[in-house]
Amino acid sequence: MTDTNDTRSQMPLGLAQRGYTGVIQHLSAREAGSALSDIELESRLIELGFVEGARVEVLHEGLVGRDPIAVRVDNITIAVRRREAMAIIVA
Amino acid sequence: MELPLLHLALVGTPNSGKTSLFNALTGSRQKVANYPGVTVERKEGFFVTPLGRQVSVVDLPGTYSLRGRSPDEEITRDFVLGKASGETMPDLVLCVADATNLRLTIRLLLELKRTGRPMILVLNMFDIATRRGINVDVERLAKELDVPVVTSIAVRKGGTADLLQLTDEISSKLAAELRENSWRALSVSELRATQREADRIIADCVSLPASPDTLTARIDAIVLHPVGGLIVLALILFVMFQAVFAWAQPLMELLNSGFDALGELVHNTLPAGLLQSFLQNGVISGVGSVIVFLPQIIIIFLFILLLEDFGYMARAAFLMDRIMGGAGLHGRAFIPLLSSFACAIPGIMATRVIDNKRDRLTTILIAPLMTCSARIPVYTLIISAFIPARDVWGFINLQGLVMFGLYATGIASALLVSFVIKFFMLRDYAPAPFMLELPDYKVPQLKSIAIGIYTRAKMFLQRAGTTIFSMMVLIWFLASFPQPPAGATEPAIDFSLAAIIGKALEPLLAPVGFNWQIAVALIPGMAAREVAVAALGTVYAIEGGKEAAEQIGQVLATKWSLATALSMLAWYIFAPQCASTLAVIRRETGSWAWMAVTFTYMLLLAYAASLVTYNVAVALGAG
Ligand SMILES: Nc1nc2c(ncn2[C@@H]2O[C@H](COP(=O)(O)OP(=O)(O)OP(=O)(O)O)[C@@H](O)[C@H]2O)c(=O)[nH]1
Ligand SMILES: [Mg+2]
Numbered sequence: 084m085t086d087t088n089d090t091r092s093q094m095p096l097g098l099a100q101r102g103y104t105g106v107i108q109h110l111s112a113r114e115a116g117s118a119l120s121d122i123e124l125e126s127r128l129i130e131l132g133f134v135e136g137a138r139v140e141v142l143h144e145g146l147v148g149r150d151p152i153a154v155r156v157d158n159i160t161i162a163v164r165r166r167e168a169m170a171i172i173v174a
Numbered sequence: 175m176e177l178p179l180l181h182l183a184l185v186g187t188p189n190s191g192k193t194s195l196f197n198a199l200t201g202s203r204q205k206v207a208n209y210p211g212v213t214v215e216r217k218e219g220f221f222v223t224p225l226g227r228q229v230s231v232v233d234l235p236g237t238y239s240l241r242g243r244s245p246d247e248e249i250t251r252d253f254v255l256g257k258a259s260g261e262t263m264p265d266l267v268l269c270v271a272d273a274t275n276l277r278l279t280i281r282l283l284l285e286l287k288r289t290g291r292p293m294i295l296v297l298n299m300f301d302i303a304t305r306r307g308i309n310v311d312v313e314r315l316a317k318e319l320d321v322p323v324v325t326s327i328a329v330r331k332g333g334t335a336d337l338l339q340l341t342d343e344i345s346s347k348l349a350a351e352l353r354e355n356s357w358r359a360l361s362v363s364e365l366r367a368t369q370r371e372a373d374r375i376i377a378d379c380v381s382l383p384a385s386p387d388t389l390t391a392r393i394d395a396i397v398l399h400p401v402g403g404l405i406v407l408a409l410i411l412f413v414m415f416q417a418v419f420a421w422a423q424p425l426m427e428l429l430n431s432g433f434d435a436l437g438e439l440v441h442n443t444l445p446a447g448l449l450q451s452f453l454q455n456g457v458i459s460g461v462g463s464v465i466v467f468l469p470q471i472i473i474i475f476l477f478i479l480l481l482e483d484f485g486y487m488a489r490a491a492f493l494m495d496r497i498m499g500g501a502g503l504h505g506r507a508f509i510p511l512l513s514s515f516a517c518a519i520p521g522i523m524a525t526r527v528i529d530n531k532r533d534r535l536t537t538i539l540i541a542p543l544m545t546c547s548a549r550i551p552v553y554t555l556i557i558s559a560f561i562p563a564r565d566v567w568g569f570i571n572l573q574g575l576v577m578f579g580l581y582a583t584g585i586a587s588a589l590l591v592s593f594v595i596k597f598f599m600l601r602d603y604a605p606a607p608f609m610l611e612l613p614d615y616k617v618p619q620l621k622s623i624a625i626g627i628y629t630r631a632k633m634f635l636q637r638a639g640t641t642i643f644s645m646m647v648l649i650w651f652l653a654s655f656p657q658p659p660a661g662a663t664e665p666a667i668d669f670s671l672a673a674i675i676g677k678a679l680e681p682l683l684a685p686v687g688f689n690w691q692i693a694v695a696l697i698p699g700m701a702a703r704e705v706a707v708a709a710l711g712t713v714y715a716i717e718g719g720k721e722a723a724e725q726i727g728q729v730l731a732t733k734w735s736l737a738t739a740l741s742m743l744a745w746y747i748f749a750p751q752c753a754s755t756l757a758v759i760r761r762e763t764g765s766w767a768w769m770a771v772t773f774t775y776m777l778l779l780a781y782a783a784s785l786v787t788y789n790v791a792v793a794l795g796a797g
Contacts, residue, residue: 150496151505
C-alpha cells in the first residue's frame with residue numbers, strides 16, 4: 084500500500100466526493116467536531132478498520148447534504164456521517 | 175464417568191453468523207438476519223458432541239471490542255470476563271469470524287486472547303469465501319495466532335462437523351490451558367497496534383481473488399443512489415401494503431366463511447342458551463374475527479424477513495439517516511424502529527445497540543408509534559368495511575393506499591415526537607454519530623424465512639388462544655350478564671354490565687365519535703390491540719341476537735358513520751393499547767415513570783387525533 088503518490092495533498096475523508104479513492108494517512112479526531120470525545124471517536128474508527136495505510140473508496144452518498152457516505156475500507160463497507168469522517172485524513 | 179458440563183460462548187463481530195451457528199449447534203430458532211445488531215440478549219442452549227460431551231453454549235450480541243460501549247456490548251463483555259452475576263467464565267470461547275472479512279475479527283481475537291480463556295477461531299461463511307475465491311491458509315493462521323482454527327458453514331447441514339470434532343479434541347485437555355486474565359481496556363495506541371498486527375497476519379495467511387466480487391456494489395449503485403434509492407425504498411413499502419390487501423383477500427375470505435359455517439353449525443346443533451351464545455358469540459365471533467387476519471400477518475412478515483435476510487435493512491438505515499437525524503434521532507435508531515413494524519417489543523429491545531442513554535430513551539418512547547402487526551386487524555377491519563375496494567389512477571388499490579397512509583402517519587408522528595422531545599427536553603443535544611457496517615447482500619435462506627414466519631404465526635395464534643381468548647370470555651360475560659328481566663322489550667345487551675360500563679364512559683368518548691360499544695371494546699383492548707376487534711365482534715354478535723350471523727365488518731358498516739370509523743383509525747395510530755409493550759418499556763428503562771410518560775403522551779395524542787379527525791370528517795359531511 085505504498086503506491087500512493089506523495090504529491091497528492093492530504094484532506095479529510097469528510098470532504099471527499101463520491102468515487103474518491105485514497106489511503107488513510109492518519110486519524111485526527113480533534114478536528115472532527117463529533118459529539119464523541121476524541122479518544123472515543125478514534126477508538127471507534129479504528130475498530131471499524133480505519134487505520135493508517137488502509138485503502139478507502141467513497142462508494143455512495145446520501146441525498147441531503149450528500150451525507151452520510153458509504154466508504155469501502157479494504158473489503159468491507161461502512162456508512163459514516165461526514166462529520167465523523169472529517170477525523171480521517173486521507174491522500 | 176460423567177464429565178462436567180462444558181461451557182462455550184459465541185463471541186465475534188456483529189453479523190458474523192454467531193446466531194446461525196448457535197441455531198445449527200443446538201437446533202434452536204433464534205432470530206438471524208443480515209444486518210449488524212440482531213442479537214441483543216444472552217441466550218443459552220445445549221447440545222451433545224459426537225463423543226458424548228454435554229455442552230452448554232451461549233449466544234452473545236456481536237461486538238467490535240470488549241469495551242462495552244452500548245448495553246448489548248456490555249452483555250458480551252460481562253459474560254466473557256465473568257462479571258455477570260452468578261456466572262462463571264466460559265470454558266472455551268468460540269470466536270466467530272466472517273471468513274470473507276477477517277480484519278476486524280482477528281483484531282477482536284487478539285484482544286480476547288488477553289482474557290486468558292481457551293479459544294477457537296471459527297471461520298464461518300466459508301462457502302461464500304470459497305465461492306469468491308478467497309484463500310485462507312488455515313494452518314498458518316492457527317500457528318500465527320496460536321489459536322486452533324476451524325472452518326464452518328453455519329447455514330448448511332453438516333457445516334459444523336469440523337467444529338464439533340475440534341471441540342471434542344480440545345475439551346479433553348482444557349484444564350492444562352488455563353491462563354490468567356490480563357485484559358484491560360485497550361488504549362488508542364494499543365488498539366492501533368493490534369489492528370496492525372491483525373493486518374500483518376492476514377496479509378500472510380489470506381489471499382484475495384484478483385477480481386473482487388462486485389454484485390453488492392452493482393446492487394448498491396441503484397439501491398443507495400441518492401434519489402433512486404429513496405424511490406426504491408418507497409416502492410418496496412408501497413408494494414408491501416398493496417400485497418397485504420391484494421394477496422391476503424382470497425385466504426381471508428376462506429377463513430371468514432369457515433368461521434361463519436362453524437358459527438352456524440354451533441347455532442344449529444346446540445340448544446339456544448348460554449353455552450350456545452358463549453361458543454357462537456364469544457369464541458367464534460370474537461376470537462375468530464382476529465384469526466382471519468393471519469394471512470395478512472404472514473404477508474407482512476414475509477416481506478420484512480426477506481428484506482432482513484437479503485441485507486436491505488442497513489441500506490434503509492443509510493438512506494433514512496439524515497431524515498432521522500433531522501428529527502434528532504440516533505443513526506442506529508432506524509433498525510429498532512423498523513423492527514417495531516413487526517412488534518414494538520423486539521423493537522424496544524433492539525434499542526440496546528444505541529450507546530447514548532438519551533438517544534436510546536427517545537427511541538424507546540417513540541417505538542410504539544410505529545405500526546405494529548397487532549394494528550393490522552384493526553386497520554384492515556375498518557378499511558375493508560368503509561373504504562371502497564376500487565382502483566385509483568387505474569392501478570393503485572385504494573384500500574392499500576389508505577393502509578400505506580396509516581403507516582406513513584405513524585412514522586411521521588414518531589419523527590415529530592422525537593423532534594419535540596429533543597427540542598424541549600434534551601436541549602444540549604449534539605448529533606450522535608452514525609457508523610454502521612453495510613453487509614454484503616446474501617441470498618435469503620429459505621429455511622430461516624420459513625422458521626421466521628412459522629414462529630410469528632405461532633405467536634399470533636398463541637395470543638389468540640390466550641390473551642385474546644381470556645379477554646373474550648370476560649367481554650362475553652360482561653355483555654351477557656345480568657340477563658334482562660322477563661318481558662323486557664329492549665335488546666338483552668342493554669341490561670348487561672358491558673352496556674352499563676360502556677354508557678358510563680360514553681360521554682368521555684362521545685366528542686371523538688365513539689359509541690358505547692367502542693368504549694367497552696377499548697378497555698380489554700388495553701391488553702392487546704387485536705382484542706378490540708374481537709370485543710367488537712362479540713358485543714355486536716350478542717346485540718344482533720340469533721338471526722345475526724353477519725360478519726363483523728358488515729355490521730360495522732351499518733352501525734358506524736364514516737367519521738366514527740376514521741376517528742377509530744386515528745385513535746389506533748397513537749393509543750397505548752398494549753400492556754406488554756408498557757411492561758417492556760418499564761423493564762428496559764428501569765423506571766415506572768417513563769412507562770407512565772409513554773402511556774400518557776400516547777393517550778393524549780390518540781384523543782387529540784381522534785377529536786380532530788372526527789370533527790373534520792363530520793364537518794365534511796361524513797357524520
Ligand atoms: N452463506 C452463508 N450465510 C451465513 C452463514 N452463517 C450465517 N449466514 C448468514 O449471515 C447473516 C448473519 O447471521 P447471524 O447468525 O444473524 O449473525 P450474528 O453474528 O448472530 O449477528 P448479530 O447478532 O447481529 O451479531 C444471516 O443472513 C445468515 O443467514 C454461512 O455459513 N454461510
Ligand atoms: Mg446474532
